[in-house]
Amino acid sequence: MIVYDTFEISYVMLAFAALGAIVIGALLSAMHVGRRYHPNLIGALIGALLCFLLLEALPALT
Numbered sequence: 001m002i003v004y005d006t007f008e009i010s011y012v013m014l015a016f017a018a019l020g021a022i023v024i025g026a027l028l029s030a031m032h033v034g035r036r037y038h039p040n041l042i043g044a045l046i047g048a049l050l051c052f053l054l055l056e057a058l059p060a061l062t
Helices: 006-035 039-061
Strands: none
Touching: 006 039
16 A cells, blocks of 8 residues: 555554554453453553554654
8 A cells, every 4th residue: 555645644553553452452351351460450551552652653643
């Protein structure tokens, strides 16, 4: 796929970030059900992943 416009790049990046968040959320949910991990640990993992995504994606968007 060839993307030329900056709006299209932003849209594609946000779409993949949302898809990744859904997949990671489902994985962490399965971890909680399967292994009985504490919800605070799962929340910390989600926060760390979103922080990493923000730090990596924000410079690419601007």
